[in-house]
Amino acid sequence: MPANLPPQYFEIEKKYREAKEPREKLVYLQQLLAVVPKHKGTEKLQAELKTKMSKLREAIKKRKRSGGSGGSWFQVEKQGAGQVVLVGLPNSGKSTLLNTLTNARAEVGSYPFTTNLPQIGMLEYEDIKIQIVDTPPLHKDAPPWLFGLYRNGDLLLIVLDCTNDPFSDFQQINDIINERNIFIKKNEFGDIKDAIIVLNKYEMSDAQVQTDSFLQQYQTDYRIIIEPGKDMIRLENLKKTIFDALNIIRVYTKKIGHPIDKKDPVVFKKGTTVIEAAEYIHKDFKKNLKFARLWNDSGYKGQRVEKSYILADGDIIEFHI
Numbered sequence: 001m002p003a004n005l006p007p008q009y010f011e012i013e014k015k016y017r018e019a020k021e022p023r024e025k026l027v028y029l030q031q032l033l034a035v036v037p038k039h040k041g042t043e044k045l046q047a048e049l050k051t052k053m054s055k056l057r058e059a060i061k062k063r064k065r066s067g068g069s070g071g072s073w074f075q076v077e078k079q080g081a082g083q084v085v086l087v088g089l090p091n092s093g094k095s096t097l098l099n100t101l102t103n104a105r106a107e108v109g110s111y112p113f114t115t116n117l118p119q120i121g122m123l124e125y126e127d128i129k130i131q132i133v134d135t136p137p138l139h140k141d142a143p144p145w146l147f148g149l150y151r152n153g154d155l156l157l158i159v160l161d162c163t164n165d166p167f168s169d170f171q172q173i174n175d176i177i178n179e180r181n182i183f184i185k186k187n188e189f190g191d192i193k194d195a196i197i198v199l200n201k202y203e204m205s206d207a208q209v210q211t212d213s214f215l216q217q218y219q220t221d222y223r224i225i226i227e228p229g230k231d232m233i234r235l236e237n238l239k240k241t242i243f244d245a246l247n248i249i250r251v252y253t254k255k256i257g258h259p260i261d262k263k264d265p266v267v268f269k270k271g272t273t274v275i276e277a278a279e280y281i282h283k284d285f286k287k288n289l290k291f292a293r294l295w296n297d298s299g300y301k302g303q304r305v306e307k308s309y310i311l312a313d314g315d316i317i318e319f320h321i
């Protein structure tokens with residue numbers, strides 16, 4: 001064992017040893033590999049971790065093929081421009097939010113544990129669709145796959161019921177997910193998930209004082225939004241906050257000699273360059289790209305741009321090969 005491993009290595013290793021579900025173990029191995037300093041002295045350890053990972057992957061595959069039991073595991077395949085996963089304690093209003101934001105009709109109940117399996121809806125935001133995943137309530141003995149859903153999501157929407165105690169609920173949520181190495185605030189190790197906190201049921205008179213003081217305490221550290229309810233302006237605000245938090249851009253391609261047709265955007269991560277977009281759209285584009293022309297609302301009207309030009313939301317691009 002190399003002597004200079006960071007302390008978090010041992011914390012994650014402990015969780016790895018305690019995890020029972022192979023897919024959970026795999027996640028911890030990935031995290032271990034990520035925190036191992038990369039130099040000659042750790043090469044053997046890195047190789048060992050990789051071997052363990054491939055053995056686990058094999059075992060998982062085999063179990064799937066044989067239809068074996070070993071506990072159920074739910075994964076939600078990503079669709080659309082991003083996957084947003086709802087997180088919350090029982091009765092916080094997750095399913096209601098899914099129904100408000102999307103075309104889904106998830107069951108809503110005034111009693112806890114109405115939602116036992118992930119439910120999916122598509123949120124229409126301008127010209128793209130964003131996937132929203134409703135989940136069973138979080139509690140300390142929640143099944144491992146629930147944390148798998150959180151880890152896999154591009155963004156977490158943490159729903160707090162402000163008629164309850166949002167401070168203690170938030171603390172409880174953090175305690176449980178931190179224990180599984182999921183962090184929604186900058187932390188030196190583990191997954192750092194992008195998250196939006198939704199303060200729900202704000203319209204109730206007993207919620208407002210708590211909501212305001214929660215905002216005051218946390219708004220510099222977190223992205224917080226007050227429950228959209230049936231208020232359309234707030235709902236639009238929530239949708240836009242989700243779009244912004246996903247860190248994505250919409251890029252439109254234009255054919256040479258054709259007019260601009262701002263339809264069917266291709267979605268990229270923020271920071272994507274012209275050459276990266278070209279490669280994604282067509283392998284040959286990358287090899288043969290000579291230059292590109294750009295149109296947008298901030299002054300470009302077909303000027304040539306470099307391959308290293310960083311694209312922005314709404315850019316229209318014409319590839320010349």
Ligand SMILES: Nc1nc2c(ncn2[C@@H]2O[C@H](COP(=O)(O)OP(=O)(O)O)[C@@H](O)[C@H]2O)c(=O)[nH]1
Binds near residue numbers: 092097204
């Ligand atoms: N007053 C109020 N009640 C809400 C709101 N959102 C949800 N609820 C109620 O809270 C209860 C739990 O909602 P549900 O969406 O099933 O919560 P979940 O368990 O987190 O999925 C239901 O009785 C809902 O009608 C809201 O914005 N305001």
Ligand SMILES: [Mg+2]
Binds near residue numbers: 107
């Ligand atoms: Mg529910």
